[in-house]
Amino acid sequence: MEINKLWEMYEESITKEVQLKKKDEIEKSPFVAIESCTQNGISNGILQCLKELEKDKGKVFRKAYHLYCKAQGINANTGFGFWIPVKERLPEQDTNVIACFDDGFITGVEYTNDWELWADSGEVVAWMPLPEPYKEK
Incomplete structure (x- = not known):
């Protein structure tokens, strides 16, 4: 099997x-928990194959980490989410997000009524979810 195909399978897995873990947090269903554990086994199995086939083990772990972050909606290089073009998808109504305007201005906004509160600031071209709030250890 081609290594690139294994990487595609790992990313899908x-x-x-990640989707099952989020679903389990909401539903607390034993069936979802079992499916999540099974999926984790599949992901780990593919990763073990990649570790055997790739020569550079560090590269395997770095790429796996980047794919895991991507699945979580996080850019591993910046620690933030990815910009989502408004042409592709809008945030949920009454949600606080980071917005980028057509002039490059970036600020936090609440998405309500199709950005109408921000019409005088220019056009919103992309947005990203806010990061998790700070939690003291």
Whole structure:
């Protein structure tokens, strides 16, 4: 099997695993928990194959980490989310997000009524979810 195909399978598997973990947090269903554990086993199995086939183990772990972050909606290089073009998808109504305007201005906004509060500031071209709030250890 081609290594690139294994990486595609790993990305699909880890994405499904992250989705199942989020679903389990909401539903608390034993069936979802079992499916999540099974999916984790599949992801780990693919990763073990990649570790055997790739020569540089560090590269495998770095790429796996980047794919895991991507599945979580986080850019591993910046620690923030990814910009989502408004042409592609809008945030949920009454949600606080980071918005980028057509002039490059970036600020936090609440998405309500199709950005109408911000019409005088220019056009919103992309947005990203806010990061998790700070929690003291």
